[in-house]
Amino acid sequence: MKILGLTGSIGMGKSTVAAMLRDMGVPVFDADAAVHELQGPRGALVPSIEAAFPGTTGPDGVDRARLGAAVFADKAALERLERIVHPAVAAMRGDFLRDNAGAPLVVFDIPLLYEKGGDKGLDAVAVVSAPAEQQRERVLARPGMTAEKFDRILALQVPDAQKRARADHVIDTGVSLEGTREQVAGIVRALTRAD
Numbered sequence: 001m002k003i004l005g006l007t008g009s010i011g012m013g014k015s016t017v018a019a020m021l022r023d024m025g026v027p028v029f030d031a032d033a034a035v036h037e038l039q040g041p042r043g044a045l046v047p048s049i050e051a052a053f054p055g056t057t058g059p060d061g062v063d064r065a066r067l068g069a070a071v072f073a074d075k076a077a078l079e080r081l082e083r084i085v086h087p088a089v090a091a092m093r094g095d096f097l098r099d100n101a102g103a104p105l106v107v108f109d110i111p112l113l114y115e116k117g118g119d120k121g122l123d124a125v126a127v128v129s130a131p132a133e134q135q136r137e138r139v140l141a142r143p144g145m146t147a148e149k150f151d152r153i154l155a156l157q158v159p160d161a162q163k164r165a166r167a168d169h170v171i172d173t174g175v176s177l178e179g180t181r182e183q184v185a186g187i188v189r190a191l192t193r194a195d
Contacts, residue, residue, distance in 0.1 A: 001106060003123050004123065004187070005107075005108050005118065005122040006018060006108065006126050007111060007113035007114065007125065008160075009157045009163065010150070012128045013130060013171075013173030017126075018107070020181050020184045021188070024188055027100040028106070029093055029096040029106065029108050030109045031108065031109060032109070034089045035085060038088050041060050041061045044088060049067065053070045105191050113125065114166060124169060124191060125168050127163045128173055129171065132160070139153075
C-alpha cells in the first residue's frame, strides 16, 4: 500500500480533488471530518474539551467559535487542545488503514500537513494549488468570510510556494475540472503501477 498525503491552503480546491480521488476508488481519510465527528454532538472528545475549556461545548458538541476564541491567541491552550485531539484522530487514521489494508493506494487529506509535521511516514505528498487571485476569489465567496479573516488564516499556513516546492506532486486547480481530473488520474497511475 502507498500512502499519499493531500494538502493545500484554504480555497485551493483540496475538497474537490479528494472527491475526485474517491470517485476513482481511492480510499481517502479526511482529517477535518474526523475532528468534526469527534467534536460533534455526542462526540468522543466533547467531555475532555469541556473539562479543559469550560463553556466551549453544548448539545451540538463543541462550539467552534468559543473554542477558537479560547485557544487561538494562546499558544499553551492550543497545544493543550492538540494533545486532546491529535491522539484521537491518529486512532481513527489507524482504523482507516486497517479497514483499507488491501488497497494499493490510500490518501490522507490533511489541511495542515506541513504546518503540523504530518508529512512523516508518507510515500508522497500532493499539494493542491491555484493562482492567488483565484484562491482569494473562492475564499471570499464563502458565507461569513472577510478579507481580514482570510488574511489571518493565510498567515497561519505555510505559503503556497513553499508547499509546492516541498511536494512530490502539484495539482493545479486553476484549470478546468477535467484538466484537474487528468492530473489526479496521472498521480494515481504513477503511485499504483507495479515497480
